[in-house]
Amino acid sequence: xxxxxxxxxxxxxxxxxxxxxxxxxxxxxxxxxxxxxxxxxxxxxxxxxxxxxxxxxxxxxxxxxxxxxxxxxxxxxxxxxxxxxxxxxxxxxxxxxxxxxxxxxxxxxxxxxxxxxxxxxxxxxxxxxxxxxxxxxxxxxxxxxxxxxxxxxxxxxxxxxxxxxxxxxxxxxxxxxxxxxxxxxxxxxxxxxxxxxxxxxxxxxxxxxxxxxxxxxxxxxxxxxxxxxxxxxxxxxxxxxxxxxxxxxxxxxxxxxxxxxxxxxxxxxxxxxxxxxxxxxxxxxxxxxxxxxxxxxxxxxxxxxxxxxxxxxxxxxxxxxxxxxxxxxxxxxxxxxxxxxxxxxxxxxxxxxxxxxxxxxxxxxxxxxxxxxxxxxxxxxxxxxxxxxxxxxxxxxxxxxxxxxxxxxxxxxxxxxxxxxxxxxxxxxxxxxxxxxxxxxxxxxxxxxxxxxxxxxxxxxxxxxxxxxxxxxxxxxxxxxxxxxxxx
Ligand SMILES: Nc1ncnc2c1ncn2[C@@H]1O[C@H](COP(=O)(O)OP(=O)(O)O)[C@@H](O)[C@H]1O
Ligand SMILES: [Mg+2]
Ligand SMILES: [Zn+2]
Numbered sequence: 108x109x110x111x112x113x114x115x116x117x118x119x120x121x122x123x124x125x126x127x128x129x130x131x132x133x134x135x136x137x138x139x140x141x142x143x144x145x146x147x148x149x150x151x152x153x154x155x156x157x158x159x160x161x162x163x164x165x166x167x168x169x170x171x172x173x174x175x176x177x178x179x180x181x182x183x184x185x186x187x188x189x190x191x192x193x194x195x196x197x198x199x200x201x202x203x204x205x206x207x208x209x210x211x212x213x214x215x216x217x218x219x220x221x222x223x224x225x226x227x228x229x230x231x232x233x234x235x236x237x238x239x240x241x242x243x244x245x246x247x248x249x250x251x252x253x254x255x256x257x258x259x260x261x262x263x264x265x266x267x268x269x270x271x272x273x274x275x276x277x278x279x280x281x282x283x284x285x286x287x288x289x290x291x292x293x294x295x296x297x298x299x300x301x302x303x304x305x306x307x308x309x310x311x312x313x314x315x316x317x318x319x320x321x322x323x324x325x326x327x328x329x330x331x332x333x334x335x336x337x338x339x340x341x342x343x344x345x346x347x348x349x350x351x352x353x354x355x356x357x358x359x360x361x362x363x364x365x366x367x368x369x370x371x372x373x374x375x376x377x378x379x380x381x382x383x384x385x386x387x388x389x390x391x392x393x394x395x396x397x398x399x400x401x402x403x404x405x406x407x408x409x410x411x412x413x414x415x416x417x418x419x420x421x422x423x424x425x426x427x428x429x430x431x432x433x434x435x436x437x438x439x440x441x442x443x444x445x446x447x448x449x450x451x452x453x454x455x456x457x458x459x460x461x462x463x464x465x466x467x468x469x470x471x472x473x474x475x476x477x478x479x480x481x482x483x484x485x486x487x488x489x490x491x492x493x494x495x496x497x498x499x500x501x502x503x504x505x506x507x508x509x510x511x512x513x514x515x516x517x518x519x520x521x522x523x524x525x526x527x528x529x530x531x532x533x534x535x536x537x538x539x540x541x542x543x544x545x546x547x548x549x550x551x552x553x554x555x556x557x558x559x560x561x562x563x564x565x566x567x568x569x570x571x572x573x574x575x576x577x578x579x580x581x582x583x584x585x586x587x588x589x590x591x592x593x594x595x
Contacts, residue, residue, distance in 0.1 A: 114325040117297055119160055120181055120190060122168070126293045126321060127285040128157050134280070135161070136177035139168050144175075145278045147250050147259040149235075151266040152282025155322025158262040159199070159231060163189055165258070166197045166229035175227075198230045202263075203237040211238070211245040218249075218257050227256045235261040236268035243270050250276045284319020287311065293321065294328055298339070303332060305339040308419065312344045315394075351378055351388050356395040357426060363438075363466045364429050371463050375456065385455050386446070389462070393442050400435045402427035434469065441465050 119125045122132045138144045144165075150158040164179070167189045171179035179186050188194025200214065218230060232238075238246070250259060250273065261277060263269060285293075291307075291314035298305050313331060317324035327348065335343040345352055355374060362371035378388045401407040402423040445462035452458045 112326065113297060113301075113329050114155070114322045117325060118190075119157070119164065120167075121179065122161075122164055122177055125157055125161065125164070126289055128161065128282055131161060131280045131282065135165060135168075139165075139175050139177050142175070144169065144258065146253050146257065147277040148261065149266060149269065149274065149277045149279040150260055150262045150282060151264070151279065153264055153284060153320055155320035156282045156285060157321065158260075158282055159233070162229055162231045162260045162262070163197055165260075166194075166227065169227040169229070169258075170196045196226060196228055198228065200230065200232045202232045202235040202261075206238045206242055208239070208241045208245045211242045211249075215245075215249050218254055227258060229258045229260060231260045231262060233262050234264070236263045236265045240270075243273055247272055247276070285321055286319070287314040287317075290314035290317055290319075290321060290324045294324060297325075297328070301332075301337075303337045303339060306341050308341040309339040309344040312341065312348060312350060316348055316350070349383055349387055351383055351391045353395065356392055359392070359463070360395070360399070360426065360430075363463075366467055368464065368467055371467055372460055375459050375463055379456060385459050386449060389442060389446050389449065389459065393439060393446065396435055396439050396442065398423045399427040399430055400432060400439070403430070403432055403435070437469060438466050441469070 122136055125132055135144075150162065152158060167174075167179040167181075167186050168177055169175045170185040170189065172183040172185060173180050181187075181190075185194070185196060189197050198218070200210075205214075214230070218228065253259060259277075261269070261273070266274075266279070266281075291310045294310045294313060295305065295307075298310070309331075313327045314324055316327055331339060331344050331347050334347045342352070344350070355378070359371060359374045361367075362374065375388070379385070398408070402420065408420045408423070441462060445458060449455055449458055
């Protein structure tokens with residue numbers, strides 16, 4: 108017998124087998140039980156989440172010889188016919204290719220004649236948003252008063268394109284994307300039934316890649332099985348799906364932590380050389396950061412959505428010790444921005460390289476304790492020395508900061524080179540040009556920030572603004588500095 112792909116072979120036959128969509132299944136079951144099935148529905152939702160499947164199950168539920176019942180027998184001829192999608196009781200029309208007035212007229216005539224006594228006929232119009240305006244108009248009357256026992260199901264991925272006049276004649280059910288966790292569990296069940304051995308992480312990867320679509324996950328599973336045979340390893344799946352390995356990201360994070368530029372850039376080069384897609388590369392890095400972040404929050408790894416094995420979780424927990432949450436969040440922002448820009452970049456590789464460098468140059472956020480400690484030591488000490496003494500590595504960025512208002516002793520120095528944070532601090536302070544005005548405490552602090560990277564980070568975190576004096580942490584700092592000039 109010809110091979111049947113998993114997506115077809117494993118189409119749910121009853122409401123009980125549907126994964127997710129409980130809100131829809133339970134409403135429909137109650138409607139069937141109480142004989143309140145509407146004559147027109149809009150099923151919206153992304154591809155492969157069960158729209159056609161549920162339409163077919165509904166047809167079975169209504170036409171089963173033992174029905175109408177929410178649990179059709181699956182044995183009688185009505186049930187069998189509907190399952191194959193060939194029966195008279197279900198009519199599936201592709202709205203994209205039958206989108207004109209004439210098609211709708213023809214449909215109207217067909218269903219008018221064909222609804223047989225006692226039988227329900229479920230007419231599914233797929234991609235219904237593709238109908239032309241006049242086709243929709245021609246359809247209105249039929250939809251309002253359809254022939255007896257005809258139920259229309261208008262399936263669409265773009266409900267906003269359906270006119271309001273159609274909407275108001277239908278009940279609308281929004282199908283949700285299915286969580287990766289549930290998809291992975293579904294895949295595990297199928298693998299067991301098919302005699303396919305698997306690593307849990309392998310199925311998790313497939314489930315994630317499917318982005319909430321069960322059909323996509325099954326198609327991917329087919330593909331992965333053809334490559335790996337009946338033993339699915341995480342490594343094999345990564346290879347088939349073109350996903351960069353965790354070890355690569357782990358290495359990159361190490362480079363970032365240690366500010367090793369060349370090896371970090373090499374990771375990007377190698378990914379490209381190995382034929383990986385840069386979008387995938389960045390998405391994987393984002394996912395890696397997410398795991399690190401969750402690993403730092405007690406109990407969060409067990410939270411739904413980060414489905415790692417205990418061993419993997421432990422590795423992430425170890426790795427995460429080297430990163431603070433605020434830093435991970437700021438890194439994630441940088442990656443997100445690159446992800447967005449990558450779509451329209453003419454030179455994607457360079458964009459990703461810049462992203463990696465930005466991650467490298469990112470200062471670690473100073474904690475309040477570090478900051479206070481620094482401030483205390485700093486007072487009366489040697490500024491340059493103290494800057495070097497903090498755990499911050501020497502600045503690599505070469506932005507020359509032109510803080511407009513500074514204390515003279517800072518101002519007269521050679522241009523101060525600072526890291527990325529300071530740029531932001533600068534921007535947040537209104538530029539001033541005269542040199543004679545009295546410095547406000549905020550100005551003074553910005554001036555300090557220009558020399559002192561931890562302060563810059565803190566100022567940024569404190570969201571420096573006109574009311575800066577009101578920030579409790581800044582008040583403490585100002586007390587410590589007490590308006591004294593910094594020694595050099
Ligand atoms: N909610 C679901 N539960 C279980 N399998 C599903 C679900 N949604 C989709 N599938 C699988 O994907 C295939 C296609 O689903 P279908 O209902 O045709 O998607 P669509 O929403 O695009 O109409 C089904 O044959 C089934 O194998
Ligand atoms: Mg469909
Ligand atoms: Zn039946």
